[in-house]
Amino acid sequence: MVPCVLLGDEILDFFDVSVSSWQSGAGLLLIIGLVPTLLLREPFNPEPLPSSRWKRAIEAGRLALSVATPAVIVVSAFYGADRGTLRSLGALAGALAILAAAVLASRRLETGTTRLPLREGGRVLSVIAVVIGIDLLIDGIERV
Numbered sequence: 836m837v838p839c840v841l842l843g844d845e846i847l848d849f850f851d852v853s854v855s856s857w858q859s860g861a862g863l864l865l866i867i868g869l870v871p872t873l874l875l876r877e878p879f880n881p882e883p884l885p886s887s888r889w890k891r892a893i894e895a896g897r898l899a900l901s902v903a904t905p906a907v908i909v910v911s912a913f914y915g916a917d918r919g920t921l922r923s924l925g926a927l928a929g930a931l932a933i934l935a936a937a938v939l940a941s942r943r944l945e946t947g948t949t950r951l952p953l954r955e956g957g958r959v960l961s962v963i964a965v966v967i968g969i970d971l972l973i974d975g976i977e978r979v
Contacts (some may be wrong), residue, residue, distance in 0.1 A: 836909045840923045843915025855978035856915050862971030865964060868906035872961040879967055910971070929932045 837844065847857055914923040 836908055836927060837924065839908050839912040840915035840927060841920055843912045843917070843923070843979050845922070846912045847916050853976050853979075854913070857975075858910075858917065858971050858978065859975030861906070862968045862975055863915045864906040864909050865968030865971065867959045868904055869965050869968070872916075872958070873965065906968075910967075913971070 842882070847854060850857075852860075910926065914926070
């Protein structure tokens with residue numbers, strides 16, 4: 836995601852796309868990418884991991900792949916091109932810090948509750964991301 840933020844202008848120039856068109860596409864891709872998360876009963880139910888010394892690394896890889904979806908990468912490129920690199924990197928660092936704190940806290944919360952807090956938090960974040968996608972789509976259409 837960081838390279839997309841840093842190279843946002845160059846990516847848009849390479850594809851010869853305006854910022855407003857890329858914004859509309861990023862919003863639409865974000866909405867479409869999150870529909871399964873909102874419609875499935877257990878969207879965050881991962882397959883069990885084999886017990887090994889690589890279990891933590893595999894969990895971290897799964898988390899990275901679930902965060903760095905194509906939609907998020909496209910949105911990162913838009914924010915890098917439209918909002919500026921420094922501002923976008925600051926927002927990305929803040930979001931990743933919150934995500935890391937949530938992952939670390941979820942292990943303790945899971946032992947005291949019957950529901951998985953990370954799963955419920957993922958649903959809330961999905962709804963927020965859909966709202967952001969709708970805003971990007973509408974704003975991009977208005978800017979064209």
